[in-house]
Amino acid sequence: MNEEPRYKRKEDCPLTYAFALIGGKWRLPIIWALWKNEKLRYNELKRSVDGITNMVLSHTLKEMESYGLVVRKQYMEIPPRVEYSLTEAGKDLVPSLESLAKWGKAMQNK
Amino acid sequence: MNEEPRYKRKEDCPLTYAFALIGGKWRLPIIWALWKNEKLRYNELKRSVDGITNMVLSHTLKEMESYGLVVRKQYMEIPPRVEYSLTEAGKDLVPSLESLAKWGKAMQNK
DNA sequence: CTGTATCCGGCTAGATACTG
DNA sequence: CAGTATCTAGCCGGATACAG
Secondary structure, three states, X not given: OOOOOOOOOOOOOHHHHHHHHHOOOOHHHHXXXXXXXXXXXXXXXXXXXXXXXXXXXXXXXXXHHHOOOEEEEEEOOOOOEEEEEEOHHHHHHHHHHHHHHHHHHHHHOO | OOOOOOOOOOOOOXXXXXXXXXXXXXXHHHHHHHHHHOEEEHHHHHHHOOOOOHHHHHHHHHHHHXXXXXXXXXXXXXXXXXXXXXXXXXHHHHHHHHHHHHHHHHHHOO
């Protein structure tokens, strides 16, 4: 996958910035899975996010980690174990998302 | 511009659906402009949304109208006058967006 | 188990010109 | 004033294979 040219860090408008952080095809499903499960291993997460490939999952997680949304914790074991979870900032996001989801649901019923 | 293959109407997840409706490069700026101004003529809106072209603006507005976010009111005058405003659903969205913007602002300051 | 490398296609949106 | 037509480019994300 390419290097990210998309996300100008610290964009002027906070709302646009927020969307830059959580937009894209897989970010929301990942956040949702980690919200419902607290912490997940790589393959658990992959199974929770239906249809995502290794390529895209690992790349997306790296981005989200760099944005401060996700924590990656690696255990030095064999076989390797890596656990992902939401940062506090990631959790802070959830109420806003629930609010948006509520609106989305109302829109679906029209 | 192409016909839209992107937005599966009534997608399962309400949150994903919400993002389908308001995602994309220009939807948020347009909503914002119409929120701050109540109603705007086509060219006023264009001036409010910095950098957008006619092609993209008119196409985006058509989509947003079909999604029930925006109202287009045309007056039969010469020269032609067309005013755009938010629907009730569009206005209902604003509190969620403000909540998200607040989160985005906190993220910018880190 | 947890990823990375390479290659590639389709979609989003832009440039430019033109119209009722 | 308020758009539309046509053509194009570049990013986003996918397929597939491979690695530590």
